[in-house]
Amino acid sequence: MKSVFVGRVFGSALLLGLCLSSGAYAQGAGGGRFGFTEQGGEAIFKNVCQGCHMPDAKGAVGAGMYPALAKNPKLETAGYPVAVIVNGQKAMPAFGGMFSDQQVADVVNYTRTHFGNNYKDKVTPADVKAARP
Amino acid sequence: MTEQVLAPMNRRSLFRMIGMAAGSAAMYQAMTDLGYAGESGYSAPLKLEGDPKGASVLVLGAGLAGLTAALELRNAGYKVQVLEYQHKAGGRNISIRGGDTVNELGGFTQHCQFDPGFYVNPGPMRIPYHHIALLDYCKRLNVPLEPFSIINYNAMIHNSKAFGGKPKRYREVETDFRGYVSELLAKCTSQGKLDQAVTKEDAEVLLQALRAWGALNQNYEYKKSGQVSNHRGYDVDPGGGLSWQPTDSEPMAMAELLQSRLWTGLLTGHEYEYQMTMFQPVGGMDRISAGFVRALPPDMIKYNCKVTEIKQDANGVVVSYVDSQKGGAPQTATANWCVNTIPTTILSQVPMQIGAPLKNAINSLSYSAGFKAGVQMKRRWWEDDERIYGGITYTDQPVALISYPSTQFMQTQKGVVLGAYTFGPHAFELTSLSPEERMKVVVDCGAAIHPQYRTEFENGVSVGWHRMPFTLGCFAQWTEANREKNYNALCAIDGRMVLAGEHASHLGAWQEGAIVSALDAIKRLHQRAVAA
Ligand SMILES: Cc1cc2nc3c(=O)[nH]c(=O)nc-3n(C[C@H](O)[C@H](O)[C@H](O)COP(=O)(O)OP(=O)(O)OC[C@H]3O[C@@H](n4cnc5c(N)ncnc54)[C@H](O)[C@@H]3O)c2cc1C
Numbered sequence A: 001m002k003s004v005f006v007g008r009v010f011g012s013a014l015l016l017g018l019c020l021s022s023g024a025y026a027q028g029a030g031g032g033r034f035g036f037t038e039q040g041g042e043a044i045f046k047n048v049c050q051g052c053h054m055p056d057a058k059g060a061v062g063a064g065m066y067p068a069l070a071k072n073p074k075l076e077t078a079g080y081p082v083a084v085i086v087n088g089q090k091a092m093p094a095f096g097g098m099f100s101d102q103q104v105a106d107v108v109n110y111t112r113t114h115f116g117n118n119y120k121d122k123v124t125p126a127d128v129k130a131a132r133p
Numbered sequence B: 001m002t003e004q005v006l007a008p009m010n011r012r013s014l015f016r017m018i019g020m021a022a023g024s025a026a027m028y029q030a031m032t033d034l035g036y037a038g039e040s041g042y043s044a045p046l047k048l049e050g051d052p053k054g055a056s057v058l059v060l061g062a063g064l065a066g067l068t069a070a071l072e073l074r075n076a077g078y079k080v081q082v083l084e085y086q087h088k089a090g091g092r093n094i095s096i097r098g099g100d101t102v103n104e105l106g107g108f109t110q111h112c113q114f115d116p117g118f119y120v121n122p123g124p125m126r127i128p129y130h131h132i133a134l135l136d137y138c139k140r141l142n143v144p145l146e147p148f149s150i151i152n153y154n155a156m157i158h159n160s161k162a163f164g165g166k167p168k169r170y171r172e173v174e175t176d177f178r179g180y181v182s183e184l185l186a187k188c189t190s191q192g193k194l195d196q197a198v199t200k201e202d203a204e205v206l207l208q209a210l211r212a213w214g215a216l217n218q219n220y221e222y223k224k225s226g227q228v229s230n231h232r233g234y235d236v237d238p239g240g241g242l243s244w245q246p247t248d249s250e251p252m253a254m255a256e257l258l259q260s261r262l263w264t265g266l267l268t269g270h271e272y273e274y275q276m277t278m279f280q281p282v283g284g285m286d287r288i289s290a291g292f293v294r295a296l297p298p299d300m301i302k303y304n305c306k307v308t309e310i311k312q313d314a315n316g317v318v319v320s321y322v323d324s325q326k327g328g329a330p331q332t333a334t335a336n337w338c339v340n341t342i343p344t345t346i347l348s349q350v351p352m353q354i355g356a357p358l359k360n361a362i363n364s365l366s367y368s369a370g371f372k373a374g375v376q377m378k379r380r381w382w383e384d385d386e387r388i389y390g391g392i393t394y395t396d397q398p399v400a401l402i403s404y405p406s407t408q409f410m411q412t413q414k415g416v417v418l419g420a421y422t423f424g425p426h427a428f429e430l431t432s433l434s435p436e437e438r439m440k441v442v443v444d445c446g447a448a449i450h451p452q453y454r455t456e457f458e459n460g461v462s463v464g465w466h467r468m469p470f471t472l473g474c475f476a477q478w479t480e481a482n483r484e485k486n487y488n489a490l491c492a493i494d495g496r497m498v499l500a501g502e503h504a505s506h507l508g509a510w511q512e513g514a515i516v517s518a519l520d521a522i523k524r525l526h527q528r529a530v531a532a
Helices: A021-028 A041-053 A079-086 A101-114 A125-132 B007-022 B025-033 B065-077 B132-140 B170-190 B199-212 B226-232 B254-260 B261-268 B287-295 B356-363 B424-432 B437-451 B452-455 B480-491 B511-531
Strands: B055-059 B079-083 B103-106 B108-111 B145-148 B154-159 B232-237 B278-282 B303-313 B317-323 B328-335 B337-340 B371-379 B392-396 B400-402 B415-423 B459-462 B497-499
Touching: A041 A101, A041 B424, A079 A101, A079 A125, A101 A125, A101 B065, B055 B065, B055 B317, B055 B328, B065 B079, B065 B287, B065 B337, B065 B511, B079 B328, B103 B145, B103 B459, B132 B278, B132 B287, B154 B170, B154 B437, B170 B199, B170 B226, B170 B254, B170 B261, B254 B261, B303 B337, B317 B337, B317 B424, B337 B511, B356 B480, B371 B424, B371 B437, B371 B452, B392 B437, B415 B424, B424 B459, B437 B452, B437 B459, B452 B459, B480 B497, B480 B511, B497 B511
Parallel strands: B055 B079, B055 B337, B154 B392, B337 B497
Antiparallel strands: B103 B108, B145 B278, B303 B317, B317 B328, B371 B415, B371 B459, B392 B400, B400 B415
8 A cells, every 4th residue: 555655755654644745855855864964972962862861961851751861870781772772762762763883882882971971881883783673 | 456457566557657747636536546545533523422420530631632532521421620731721732922931841941032913833733624523623612714825836845955956936846847747648658658558548538638737739748838837937927018028937857857856845735634725723723722721611620730640440540740830749639530641752651550551552652853943034025025925835954844824915014934844853953952053043944045034034933842841742653563563552441541642543643633532532431431
């Protein structure tokens, strides 16, 4: 059934009422995209993660909350943030499809060594690859 | 699919051709005939038969789902109490006006500076004609509607990397695309390449159609002519007397048009969800929730209640909540039943006595990113300078589109345009910025299409939906696979509680979805209640 929807440049990812058209256009026009182009942990954090986890990585509370990544002991096991970013977790979207292995490794390494976190062991793109479903 | 008419492959390629040529509208028609399209299932106002015998219901959340549930359950004789996190009702059904404060998570506060009478709809802005439950409520609740212009032939389609970054008019792209596709298809037809697909007689009709529809000349070519200008517009429009000589316009070259992908800007208005006539409430989208609130007793909604825990047993539910402004010790509210319309982003963090299927379903959803910005301009230059009256300009830039006001044409000096409406990566990125940084992007992108942005920009307000404290996102992001796995469990009654809302519908990201989901949920809950 989907295959006849050739007008929908994106196919299934966009069976979401709204994003269809502007998304399809953006993609089609070449400037728009599915994935993130930022390179390096800091740029990725500032352009993506801080939308929810906030610029100081302290999270925020409203009717629900975004957890702090600052001084977060759960970041000690590097595999945990990798898995959360790649596969998502509850309200946190899965970003696996929007980042390369390198990008995920970079942002994890950045987060684990900033905002009061000081975990020295590095995540590699190979670790990220292994975490993908 | 059977093979009566065409082999499946041929039929598919026919769809493809129709789709390419007609935009999705004709293809949609063809598919409707094959039973592919559907409606929201609503036919008439809900009648809940049977006596609830004094049963009580707690409705959690006063968005459109919660308001619908409250209104109908009260009419059916239930004792209804609504708990709402915010100091006002409506949820995502909002408008921002001058004097309003927008509080985003992270302490980002904006004070909207619009002049009196202007507003932006940072959430829902348009209503399809087939969202009949919503339209019915607007009628019942005396919410006046007016047209929302979805297609404007004089608006722009823009790709910063095509045609030297210069925008084209919708009518130019549309006519040229239609013309070239017609020419190509006519060529195939007269060369006998469609003999397998159409009879000889039909091929003749097809040629006639293509000529008329594509504005082709007698040789079935799409070329500069008066006829073509009659569709795509002129370099100099026809006028009167001696000083105006109409001058035909030159179509774009086909290869350049195809590669520019400007044609992707033609698709929206043809899809079922965006076909004309679309509507908007006069004066702002939040007039709908205001209509619901008017129809409810004043004390039915308890504001500033942040639900923090939900317990239930065989007799009813106990909901804990704290004052969302002042905090303090949790209070509790009890009832026999519960309609829970809190977005799943938040519900996934609320301890609840529920079964594993519902819990898994809630936890399986994250919400899409969405970003919108309203921009007040010192004058209505899109009308005065560009002759754009309503409608939408599409662009490949981060703002994705510019939507011009559908009302007050030429009546006010100033005006507010929607300067950004974007999803996906760009929305995540724009959400991550401070309101000031965002507005700079909005103006830069706008100025690439309309230089007037530089001089006429006055002030603006933006919403990054992941920073909205009451939803943590735009709308539930269902994949087909996840829907297969978790949708039924999300909608099923769990003990004494049922979920409702945009997320519990097949019309995700639409207000209609919130409403029909609530109607369906309370219908099922009512059956249980009267049977109990
Ligand atoms: C950017 C955007 C564009 C859209 N465009 C359109 C459009 O053009 N046309 C259209 O028809 N639809 C559109 N929609 C979709 C439409 O807005 C939604 O589908 C609909 O408003 C959802 O209603 P709801 O009742 O399900 O949820 P909501 O409106 O989110 O209501 C949920 C309520 O629960 C409250 N709440 C949250 N947490 C708690 C808590 N812990 N305790 C108590 N209360 C709580 C919230 O404050 C809120 O009032 C758009 C949405 C967005 C975000």
